[in-house]
Amino acid sequence: MQKLERRSINDINQKIRRGDVQVLTVEEMKKLVEDSDVKKAFREVDVVTTATFGPMCSSGAFLNFGHSEPPIKMERVWLNDVEAYHGNAAVDCYIGATKMSATRGFEYGGGHVIEDLVSGKEIELKAIAYGTDCYPRKVLETKFTIHDLNQAILCNPRNCYQRYNAATNSTDKTLFTYMGILLPNYGNVNYAGCGELNPLINDPAYRTIGVGTRIFLGGGVGYVIGEGTQHNPKDGYGTLMVKGDLKKMRPEYLKGATFHNYGVSLYVGIGVPIPILDEEIAKSVAVRDEEISVKILDYGVPSRNRPVVREVNYAELKSGKVELEGKKVRTACTSSLEVARKIMVELKKWIAEGRFLLTEPVEGLSRDMEYRHMKVGGV
């Protein structure tokens, strides 16, 4: 028998088409490696599924409404009283996840509009314009559903952090942040991301995840279209930019969120298949929570350089308690491990049933891009 040293994505796709692909969730793969070894796991497994589900503020959707009669070149646009960005052609707009309602404030925002859209609910569209010879209309008020649109494209500039810092609060006041509520005097620690389930943490050299990688996005199919904004590979904080057809997604995996006294966001579900091309990749997907370090930052210091209170790992955070300043402090996750697991299982099923083929990246993600801070100069 010939020794298997490497398999290609094409080899794996042939097996998917034949119906004999060996696919595991990344949790099952980690256990297999622990119970046997990397060599055996590589030989036996073709592809593993990874996933995350959490609030991802840098998300939104491009919408195209088609032309009204008489036509309008929208200048300002509101969807259910949430202002969308219009700086493109006449009836294109971008609804951002964190934009808050003009009338309902924290209770409703762009993330909720996207959830309502994907749920098939009717959305109120208001627009104003200055009127031109070719687009004479100045005011528009109507209702639409996602089915009326020409395109609805979820396009998220930054999702799927490789890992993320945790947050606590040293002050004597409760803080309201994008990491949730932080109780006074180190009263709690909130963390984000799914640790060993996260896609990029399982492919830290970005060998298989790159531009063009087909993924599970919001319950439908999407693609990685590049590294995300603030991608910081040198420090192990890689990110992804992704897009997909919102019309084919499901509300189960796109949910609006409100962080009290902070703002609104969108929970996004992402699943990424990792082809086990060689033993090196089989080894990288075996990474455990204990090996993934997380800095707990003090959000009580209102600076971009927040002090590190302690360095822990995802296993400690997931245990429910960590020790801070001599006391046991409860931890909570802004992401959902339960939903991430559901996504891994669903993507595994798609692959096993031949409904989802893997793609070869057409370009790799940057491995040396530097993260820069903003320079604020004098006026």
Next chain:
Amino acid sequence: MPKRWMEEKCVLCTLCVAICPYEAIKQKNGKIILDYAKCADCEECLPSVGCPRRALTK
């Protein structure tokens, strides 16, 4: 007053579990379990404060 968990809204993020000062909220097998004997009606977990999905209500 007892609180109600609305499963269809919940994303099982566990923020409510840690925000409860009385440890009256647990997550188990994909469900949020409310321990009414421990609950002191402080309302820290209620929609206006602790839950990003408004999944806990009176």
